[in-house]
Amino acid sequence: MTTTETGPGRRERKKAATHQALADAAMRLFLERGYDDVTVREIADAADVSTTTLLKHFPSKEALVFDMDSEVEARLIAVVEDRPPGTSLLDALREYTRGRIGYGAGSEEAAGFMGLVQGTPALIEYWHKMWMRHEGALCRAIAADLGVPETDPRCAALAHLALEASALAQRAADPVRTVDAAFDLLENGWRAGN
Secondary structure (H helix, E strand, C coil): CCEECCEECHHHHHHHHHHHHHHHHHHHHHHHHCHHHCCHHHHHHHCCCCHHHHHHHCCCCHHHCCCCHHHHHHHHHHHHHCCCCCCCHHHHHHHHHHHHHCHHHCCHHHHHHHHHHHCCHHHHHHHHHHHHCCHHHHHHHHHHHHCCCCCCHHHHHHHHHHHHHHHHHHHCCCHHHHHHHHHHHHHHCCCCCC
16 A cells, blocks of 8 residues: 555545445445345445446455454454463453454444344355454464464464354353353363263
8 A cells, every 4th residue: 555654645545435435335235124135236326336346345245244354353363462461362362252242232333233244144154254264363373472383283273263162152142151161161171071
């Protein structure tokens, strides 16, 4: 991205504004009418752009719902890298996961978003695939934190299981209990009969 002393140039600002207008129009239409009842053409029209322009910004209809993928990954890595001194890796990941499952309770907008995702099978599937894409980045952050090679299977296993704990909690009747059970297993292992 080309920047000047004062920030991004006009072209970058216009591109970012178009991207945001598309995401906002899509979310408004999805919340009003439901994901399955809105077409890509209607979203493009609502943002006053062509369908071709929409597809340059978002490769699929599902991507319009999840437009903050890079920010999500950065926050996930920061959980490992920026955790308070004395906080274990598992405790930091547990607290982050607990915070994610409470997202829908934060505001009316967040609750609407979570309701849309959880009520649309195509979005649940897309969200899960997108969420699990962060596995490699989380694995690398864990390996760096532990000072071991990225190929260490323990790092890959922890990254995978921590991300799956969040996905499992999203579908659970008691999400907090589910997160705690998953991280208790990661920390203490399985003890049959307990």
